[in-house]
Every structure is written in structure tokens, then in C-alpha cells.
Amino acid sequence: MIETRELTKHFKDVRAVDGIDLTVARGELVALLGPNGAGKSTTLRMLTTLIPPTSGSARVAGFDVVRQQREVRLRIGYIGQGNGAGHSQRGRDELISQGRAYGMSVKPARARADELIESLGLAEVANRTVSTLSGGQRRRLDIAMGLIHAPELLFLDEPSTGLDPQNRANLQEHIVRLRAEHGTTIVLTTHYLEEADSMAERVVVIDHGRIIADDTPQRLKAKHVGDRVILGFASADEAARAAQSSGGRQDGTEVRITDEDGPRLAARLAATLAPASIEVIRPTLDDVFLTLTGRSLREDAAAVTKTELVEA
Amino acid sequence: MTSLVSDTRVVFSRELRPVLRDPFSVIFSMIQPLFFLALFAPLLPGDNSLQWFVPGIIVMSCLFGSSMTGSNLLYEMQTGSHERMLVTPLRRPALLIGRALKEIVPMFVQAGVIVAACIPFGFELHLGGALLGLLVMAAFCIGLGSLSYTLALASKSKEWLFWTVQQTLIFPLLLLAGVLLPLDNGPGWLKALSKINPMTYVVDAERALFNGDVWARSTVEGLIAAVTVGAVGLAVGVRAMKRSD
Numbered sequence: 001m002i003e004t005r006e007l008t009k010h011f012k013d014v015r016a017v018d019g020i021d022l023t024v025a026r027g028e029l030v031a032l033l034g035p036n037g038a039g040k041s042t043t044l045r046m047l048t049t050l051i052p053p054t055s056g057s058a059r060v061a062g063f064d065v066v067r068q069q070r071e072v073r074l075r076i077g078y079i080g081q082g083n084g085a086g087h088s089q090r091g092r093d094e095l096i097s098q099g100r101a102y103g104m105s106v107k108p109a110r111a112r113a114d115e116l117i118e119s120l121g122l123a124e125v126a127n128r129t130v131s132t133l134s135g136g137q138r139r140r141l142d143i144a145m146g147l148i149h150a151p152e153l154l155f156l157d158e159p160s161t162g163l164d165p166q167n168r169a170n171l172q173e174h175i176v177r178l179r180a181e182h183g184t185t186i187v188l189t190t191h192y193l194e195e196a197d198s199m200a201e202r203v204v205v206i207d208h209g210r211i212i213a214d215d216t217p218q219r220l221k222a223k224h225v226g227d228r229v230i231l232g233f234a235s236a237d238e239a240a241r242a243a244q245s246s247g248g249r250q251d252g253t254e255v256r257i258t259d260e261d262g263p264r265l266a267a268r269l270a271a272t273l274a275p276a277s278i279e280v281i282r283p284t285l286d287d288v289f290l291t292l293t294g295r296s297l298r299e300d301a302a303a304v305t306k307t308e309l310v311e312a
Numbered sequence: 313m314t315s316l317v318s319d320t321r322v323v324f325s326r327e328l329r330p331v332l333r334d335p336f337s338v339i340f341s342m343i344q345p346l347f348f349l350a351l352f353a354p355l356l357p358g359d360n361s362l363q364w365f366v367p368g369i370i371v372m373s374c375l376f377g378s379s380m381t382g383s384n385l386l387y388e389m390q391t392g393s394h395e396r397m398l399v400t401p402l403r404r405p406a407l408l409i410g411r412a413l414k415e416i417v418p419m420f421v422q423a424g425v426i427v428a429a430c431i432p433f434g435f436e437l438h439l440g441g442a443l444l445g446l447l448v449m450a451a452f453c454i455g456l457g458s459l460s461y462t463l464a465l466a467s468k469s470k471e472w473l474f475w476t477v478q479q480t481l482i483f484p485l486l487l488l489a490g491v492l493l494p495l496d497n498g499p500g501w502l503k504a505l506s507k508i509n510p511m512t513y514v515v516d517a518e519r520a521l522f523n524g525d526v527w528a529r530s531t532v533e534g535l536i537a538a539v540t541v542g543a544v545g546l547a548v549g550v551r552a553m554k555r556s557d
Contacts (some may be wrong), residue, residue, distance in 0.1 A: 050399060
């Protein structure tokens, strides 16, 4: 569905995207994860024909993003960071003209708009001017517009930024359902770790315009961080013996062991070493990012939320 | 199947819909040129001044209208709805033409209002010529509208930049085209500047056409000027759209 080779974008002196090779198969749900300014959105904007690459190439839905823009545009849906509906327009009108923009005739466009208004719970607000809708309602309208032509490939740029937790969960549910029902290939960018973790079966970690890791969330965590198993013992002597036999590190009455599969190791050690307590700590994607880059994504996310509040 | 025409219709009707739903602002803007007519035309010398003045005023309101094409875009660029349009398979010239037409069509209605208001005061209407005149003007305005769109793209979030440039350019264009006063008795440098203003030829052509003088030399010159501005505007606009990030 997507195949990029050495995809690169420079803005003046800044290497926003610095040679990305990415292959996405039909039906995948891929999250591009990284801090702000990592190059996720720029990558997405190149894949959706919004900006031309400085060098390298990309084929999307079978067509070149520079030479065959129209073919690409016909086949993809894109939900950007902003609100797609014109503020002076009515939601239903925007949906219909969006369908018309994809070459649908009036009747099918109207029917499809009705269908999406229904399934995204917009029935009560579809005839209102967009500027009077709440943030969550506008976002749902954006989703509906992105889906009007039932694209085989859907791009979402930071879909849940600015949404409250309930709307965010709602949106994620829609995306997952869309994929289950229609087999849509989905590529989204996010700096919300939980979002990447819970939705995507494949996470591409991007930093400074480069892909630094690409795997399932589980495997990323296992490979780069691992689970931590902490065994508690009655005495330090007992802990020392256990550390020796298990290859762990003793810390007072505790023994700490890192392993790719913590629960299984914990079960085995529970049987052989008979510890007083067992704790398994599973890593988050943030731990993965921290291991890979030495920085935390959380600080970045927190900073972003703060500036958003200031702007709003 | 879609075509440039159907794409343009999609953009145009999307743009026009909010106006039709809430027509007060357009109706209000139509009153402005009537002020020019009522308060300025009586100052002009000669008996036949309306015949000379009315076509110029119609070009003026089209200039004002089409130079605003980019202003709505400024807002849509900030919210994200312009980006959403760019991702659709709509042909790029359709995005320009559709938006420009949305500004022009109300101006045509306005032209009708102006003409109707002037007939009782001795304005002679030559319908065929006048309709041809509107077509010539449409080509000119699509070019201006595209340039206004380009200006909006270049201004990005700096709204003041768009308005400063638009306001700075609009009045020299207007005055040098001899819309309000004839330039015949002006100094040589002014006439020279007027000669390189494409709008001069459009205004002269409109005067000829509204007089029913369809085969005049100035009609042909005006048509060439209008089509040239239209083509250059579209070319510049499409290029700007492809290069903007």
C-alpha cells in the first residue's frame, strides 16, 4: 500500500525527514510515534501529495506521489490536524461537497453523507453551522469527511490531539471498527503513547526525521527494554542465593531480573526459588523511546498540552 | 466522470452556499458602487457621462470582488479546510476558478443592479454588448482572483500582509485604468503607466461593449488583455499551490 525509498524533506536548512524507508502492507494499522518536530506530519504530508519530497520517492496505493498525484488522491483519505470543515458551512453540506470532490454524483454523495452522519452520531448537529459545533463534534465531522469516498487507505495526523479522554476513546473505537469492518489500511501519527500502544499492531518510532524502530508494541518493548521481574525474599542471604542461581541482581532483600517475557520467567522462578513476593513490571512505549533516544516522550507530550492550553 | 468544469462547479457551489444561506453581506456590498454613481458621476463633465462612467464602475466592483478571493482562503488555511481540499482529486485550476467565480457572480448581479438604476437617468443599454462585456470581465477576474489566491498562500498566517498588499495594489490599478477620471489630459508619464496597466484595456473594451460597439479595436485589445491576465493568473496560482508547504 505504501512504499517509500529514502524519502527526504528539507525545509531550508532543517532536515525534517531524513531518508525514510517505509513499507506498509494492505490492511495494516500503523502508528508513527515520535515527539513533536520528529518529522511524522511532514512524512504524512508527502505521502498525501500535500508537499513534494526534496529527494527520494514514495508510492502510495500503487502510484507515485509526485508524478501521479491525482491517482493517489483518488484512493486515499486524509484527516489532518486542523478542522476540515469550513466554519461558515453546514456539516451536511460539507460532507456532500466532499463526496462531490471525489467525483460522486449528488444522490450517492447525499446517501453516503446520511450514512456517516448516522454512524458517527452527528444527526443532531449535521444541519448546524460548523462554527457552532464542539471540538469533539468537529473532529467526528472530520472523520466523516475523510471516509466519504470509502478510501482503501486512510491517513490520520494526530487524530486525538485536543480531544478529551472520552472523545479520544470514542474516536479510537471508530478507527478500530473501521478497520475491522472494511479492512481499511490505516496510518496515523501520534505522540500519545497509550494510543499507539492500544490501537496499532505496528509502531514506527521516528526521531529527528529518521525511523529508529519499527515493530509491534510488544516486540518493541521486549527487544529494547524487557520486563522487569522483582522477587522479594525474607532475608538478604536468601536473596543473594537466589540472585546467584537466577542470574539476577541483588538489591537488599530483593532480586531484579530483566527478561523479554517477564510473566513466564516469574512463573518459573516462583516454582524454583519460592520467593515471598513477585512483581512483574512491564515496560511502556515511553521506556522504549527513552532507551532508544535517552529522552522521554512524556515530557514532550506534557509540554505540548501546556502550549495548547495557552493557545486556546 | 469528472472534468475541469464539474470540479469547478463543486468548488463554486461549496463557496457560494454559505452566501446564499446568509445573503445579507452580499446585498450590503452591492450598495457601495451605487454611492460612487450617485455621489461621483454628477461631477463628471459632459452630457453622456453615465455612458462612460457605468462600465468603469462595473469593472471597479469586479476588481474589488475578485481581489478578495484570497481573504476567505486565509481563514480556511488556518483551520485546515483548505488543506482538506488540496488532498482531494479536484483539479488545481478548479480550486482557483471556483473561488474566483464565487466573488464574480455576485458582482454580475451587482452590474445588473447598477445598470437598472442608471437606465432612468439616461443610460442606454446594449444588451448583447453588455453580456459580452461580462464574459471579458470574467476572464480578467479569474486571473485577478487567482493572483489574490496566490497572495493568500504567500501570506500564510500573516493576514495583515495580504490586506496591505491587496490595498496597496488595488488603487494604482484602478486610477491608472482611468476608471474614475479620463487620463486623456494627464501628463505623459501617467499615460505611459496607464498603457502598461492591463486593466486599462479591459476598461476601454467594457466602454466599447456597453456602448454596443462590439467590433471596436479596443474590444479586441481588451479581450487579449483579459485572457492574458486570466491565463497568467491561473498559471501562477497552480504553481504556487504545488510549491506551498
